[in-house]
Amino acid sequence: YQRRxxxxxxxxxxxxxxxxxxxxxxxxxxxxxxxxxYGGRAVRGGQLFGEQTAVAMxxxxxxxxxxxxxxYTQHKPYLIELVQQMVQGKMRExxxxxxxxxxxxxxxEIIVFVVGGITFEEIKAVQExxxxxxxxxxxxxxxxxxxxxxxxxxxxx
Numbered sequence: 001y002q003r004r005x006x007x008x009x010x011x012x013x014x015x016x017x018x019x020x021x022x023x024x025x026x027x028x029x030x031x032x033x034x035x036x037x038y039g040g041r042a043v044r045g046g047q048l049f050g051e052q053t054a055v056a057m058x059x060x061x062x063x064x065x066x067x068x069x070x071x072y073t074q075h076k077p078y079l080i081e082l083v084q085q086m087v088q089g090k091m092r093e094x095x096x097x098x099x100x101x102x103x104x105x106x107x108x109e110i111i112v113f114v115v116g117g118i119t120f121e122e123i124k125a126v127q128e129x130x131x132x133x134x135x136x137x138x139x140x141x142x143x144x145x146x147x148x149x150x151x152x153x154x155x156x157x
Contacts (some may be wrong), residue, residue: 031156038155073145076102079112080129086134109137117144117151 016029024032039146085091089106112126112134118140146154 031152034155035152059134075121076117077125079114079118079122080125083110083112083126083129083138087133096141108135111139111141115144116142117146118142119146119151144146 015033019029019032020026082091082096086107088112114122121142123145124140129136129138144150
């Protein structure tokens with residue numbers, strides 16, 4: 001929520017000040033600032049949620065929940081969206097530049113290497129992709145595998 005609101009001119013220091021008044025330790029307040037700096041709009045390439053307003057995002061969210069008992073099964077990692085774009089030949093050159101002449105329009109085999117670490121959810125999503133899309137093969141590699149604790153340790157450094 002805070003990452004999204006920050007783009008509208010909301011001062012993140014106000015957010016951290018509220019956390020302090022609620023009794024959060026100074027270390028956790030610094031971690032909140034680190035998370036905002038790590039994942040804020042200024043450092044992201046492309047639009048994670050598209051150019052949607054909060055109202056449009058909310059409508060899309062609730063429309064997708066119809067008939068679903070567990071909302072957590074709805075989430076798909078952003079990595080899968082990128083893989084779909086690559087397989088369909090729809091990756092934006094502005095976000096993902098390439099070398100070697102003309103871009104490849106469609107691909108069947110993709111190697112994804114993530115520097116900094118991936119999550120178990122991303123591993124599972126790629127495995128499910130490979131099972132449900134036998135014509136396309138995705139190989140996923142990384143410098144490490146993160147859980148919540150290890151990710152927050154890295155961001156907090």
